[in-house]
Amino acid sequence: xxxxxxxxxxxxxxxxxxxxxxxxxxxxxxxxxxxxxxxxxxxxxxxxxxxxxxxxxxxxxxxxxxxxxxxxxxxxxxxxxxxxxxxxxxxxxxxxxxxxxxxxxxxxxxxxxxxxxxxxxxxxxxxxxxxxxxxxxxxxxxxxxxxxxxxxxxxxxxxxxxxxxxxxxxxxxxxxxxxxxxxxxxxxxxxxxxxxxxxxxxxxxxxxxxxxxxxxxxxxxxxxxxxxxxxxxxxxxxxxxxxxxxxxxxxxxxxxxxxxxxxxxxxxxxxxxxxxxxxxxxxxxxxxxxxxxxxxxxxxxxxxxxxxxxxxxxxxxxxxxxxxxxxxxxxxxxxxxxxxxxxxxxxxxxxxxxxxxxxxxxxxxx
Ligand SMILES: *Cc1c(COP(=O)(O)O)cnc(C)c1O
Numbered sequence: 001x002x003x004x005x006x007x008x009x010x011x012x013x014x015x016x017x018x019x020x021x022x023x024x025x026x027x028x029x030x031x032x033x034x035x036x037x038x039x040x041x042x043x044x045x046x047x048x049x050x051x052x053x054x055x056x057x058x059x060x061x062x063x064x065x066x067x068x069x070x071x072x073x074x075x076x077x078x079x080x081x082x083x084x085x086x087x088x089x090x091x092x093x094x095x096x097x098x099x100x101x102x103x104x105x106x107x108x109x110x111x112x113x114x115x116x117x118x119x120x121x122x123x124x125x126x127x128x129x130x131x132x133x134x135x136x137x138x139x140x141x142x143x144x145x146x147x148x149x150x151x152x153x154x155x156x157x158x159x160x161x162x163x164x165x166x167x168x169x170x171x172x173x174x175x176x177x178x179x180x181x182x183x184x185x186x187x188x189x190x191x192x193x194x195x196x197x198x199x200x201x202x203x204x205x206x207x208x209x210x211x212x213x214x215x216x217x218x219x220x221x222x223x224x225x226x227x228x229x230x231x232x233x234x235x236x237x238x239x240x241x242x243x244x245x246x247x248x249x250x251x252x253x254x255x256x257x258x259x260x261x262x263x264x265x266x267x268x269x270x271x272x273x274x275x276x277x278x279x280x281x282x283x284x285x286x287x288x289x290x291x292x293x294x295x296x297x298x299x300x301x302x303x304x305x306x307x308x309x310x311x312x313x314x315x316x317x318x319x320x321x322x323x324x325x326x327x328x329x330x331x332x333x334x335x336x337x338x339x340x341x342x343x344x345x346x347x348x349x350x351x352x353x354x355x356x357x358x359x360x361x362x363x364x365x366x
Contacts, residue, residue, distance in 0.1 A: 008350035011328035012156055012303060012341040013179065014199040018261075021253045039249045044242050052249050053238065059255035063265055064181075066188050066211060073210040073230065074238040074248050079106070079178045079197040081228075082208065083113035086174055086193065087120070089220045089230045090148050094118045097146040099171065104131040104155030105334060106176060114150075121146065131158040133295040137166045147219075148172045148192060154180035156200065157332040159305035159339065160298040165190045172216060180302050181209070182258065183344060184269035192216050198247060201302070201343045203254050206247035258344065268344060275342050275351040276301040282358050289362045293335060307337035313365055314338070320361065326354050 009016040102125040124135040149168035154161040156179040172192025181196035199205040220231040262268040293305040331339040
């Protein structure tokens with residue numbers, strides 16, 4: 001263990017952060033640079049904070065190769081507020097259409113919120129398969145008069161994830177990437193709007209990153225409350241009101257640590273693939289004991305979900321894992337079983353330790 005009191009934390013979110021980030025934040029907590037104050041204690045309009053904001057944006061732009069015609073906004077309200085802000089901003093009236101692809105709990109919830117703003121069209125719903133797979137993309141029929149198409153790139157609760165970015169052209173693709181942004185490189189040009197709350201892969205809870213193409217900003221109706229208007233946030237450099245300064249500072253540190261540790265998202269993607277393969281190999285090798293929730297071609301590299309043979313064994317799995325320093329493995333109540341969240345910040349050694357535990361647990365209980 002790198003720290004006597006830190007375990008390997010498989011929490012789905014808020015989730016584990018890189019140790020180096022926490023250490024740096026600790027070092028700088030009482031006085032940031034020459035300021036003589038914490039980042040928490042300085043004005044969001046001070047040059048010191050403006051530099052942090054700029055650094056966070058520049059690092060995201062560089063890591064994700066975000067083209068110039070996209071704005072990066074730092075908002076509050078979590079991913080949930082985006083469920084409403086998206087239809088409020090991208091639909092000019094409630095008669096306009098939007099297409100939703102429902103692959104799990106988070107797309108289901110986004111669709112429910114969108115129903116309050118308009119009449120979104122469900123293009124596909126994986127409920128009949130218990131959300132264990134993604135759709136056959138070429139068989140989906142999007143409505144050409146829809147104003148956008150909505151997907152969730154990684155369903156955090158079920159553990160299903162698109163491995164490549166589907167195209168919905170000419171409809172602008174809107175994507176909730178809350179639990180997988182920065183896990184691999186993306187082709188940003190394929191998206192109209194891409195967003196993520198921070199507390200899975202980017203930093204602590206409290207800030208949500210919205211990456212939006214310039215032309216979509218034109219749609220935001222003036223009648224919207226100020227805070228809910230994307231265009232206003234873009235015009236005001238995400239300083240329309242006081243932004244979550246400390247969360248943005250930590251997000252910047254997370255991006256810096258990715259740049260320093262991995263260089264780019266290609267090498268981070270390889271590592272994430274290697275981590276996920278270790279666990280999925282065990283599910284494939286021992287299907288009589290471990291049953292994966294996701295179909296093989298829809299498996300998530302971020303959230304590995306599986307069942308053990310009984311509720312009794314599940315309780316023991318979770319308890320014995322906790323005693324072995326492998327924490328927060330209990331699955332979401334709606335799916336049950338085990339969920340191992342292995343985001344960017346989960347080290348390979350943590351996944352290896354879990355893999356060993358799984359083999360040992362099976363040998364003792366099969
Ligand atoms: C966690 C999560 C959300 C909800 O985020 P909040 O910040 O709690 O609103 C939405 N979508 C996905 C894919 C998530 O993983």
